[in-house]
Amino acid sequence: MLKNIIITLILLVSITLFGDMIDRIEVVVNNEIITHQDIIKELKSLENPSQLTGFEPFSMILGELLSNGEVQKDLFNEVFMLETLVAERLILQEAQKDGVDVTDFETEQLFQSIIERNKTTEVEFRTTLLSRGISIDKFKESLKKRSLFERMKQNKVFPKISISDFEMENYYKMNYSNKKTFKVAYLYIKELESATVEEKEANLQKIKEIKEGVESGKNFEELVKIYSDGPFKNDGGELDWMTQDSLETSLEEEIFKLKEGMTTPPMKTYNGYHIFKLLGLKYVESNSFDSLKEEIYQILAYKKWHSVFMIWLDELKRKAYLEYKNENSNYGRGFSWNKWYSNFKGDK
Secondary structure: HHHHHHHHHHHHHHHHHHHHHHHHHHEEEEEEEEEEHHHHOOOOOOOHHHHOOOOOOHHHHHHHHHHHHHHHHOOOOHHHHHHHHHHHHHHHHHHHHHOOOOHHHHHHHHHHHHHOOOOOOOOHHHHHHHHHOOHHHHHHHHHHHHHHHHHHHHHHHHHOOOOHHHHHHHHHHHHHEHHHHEOOOOOOEEOOOOOOOHHHHHHHHHHHHHHHHHOOOOOHHHHHHHHHOOOOOHHHEEEEEEOOOOHHHHHHHHHOOOOOOEEEOOOOOEEEEEEEEEEEEEEEEOHHHHHHHHHHHHHHHHHHHHHHHHHHHHHHHHHOOOOOOOOHHHHHHHHHHHHHHHHHHOOO
């Protein structure tokens, strides 16, 4: 009898330790928990940037800041990723408390509009999602979260943003005169900071073969189909028309040096190599300031929203019951989104 009790106790301790190891609780956020596996899941999604949907918690919290290399480095830090998950839970809980909701009907309308914008059928879209390991129900759940998040921004953040007529007029003068639009084909070779020596050498060999192919007059679109890890590979990497400032400044500077039909040299960033072929470049005639005033207001509001948003996140965090369970405790208790964003702006 005693032997059986001892064996049972050993098994219980082993199961408890093993369970804690694979999915330990990291933090309690009011009445919800975030586990270590939640963090690992988000970190894994960073391994293939071209597969990101924009519905990830870190995508919703950081928005366009994700295009910055320093921010991308922060995301690979588990404790920083945890804070993005905490922020997401706090926002969704606040939405529930305020009675903000997105109905199933609204979610379905958004789902159908995405299909239309991608010029595909529902069957093809479902197949694409499944090939990425995403079910339709999971996608719609993420879509609903994103919609809730946007409504909370509109309700809680945007009303606190102040923009003067002088700012809007100045933005109009700077950005609506000879605004460039461009169309490119895009070849992307993935290489994360975690890449092995062998992977880096293989990528350098690919780059060499691509450069030789371009120099010998091979069709760039065919090279994309052979080598690219990026979007629209099967279509030769052809992207839709974009306006100036759609891409990182360093990438656009190289693109705007090109004549139509020419390609950029391979450009290395935090997540790999980027090569563009310029398919078209034109200038958009600007409309009057009055006709563009609302559009400019929205643009400037989105440029400013992070400052107000980060302060609001800190307010939510101060009001919440947060219990950090592990080694992240000291980091989490002392973490301020406003301080982080101020440091980010100071480093730019």
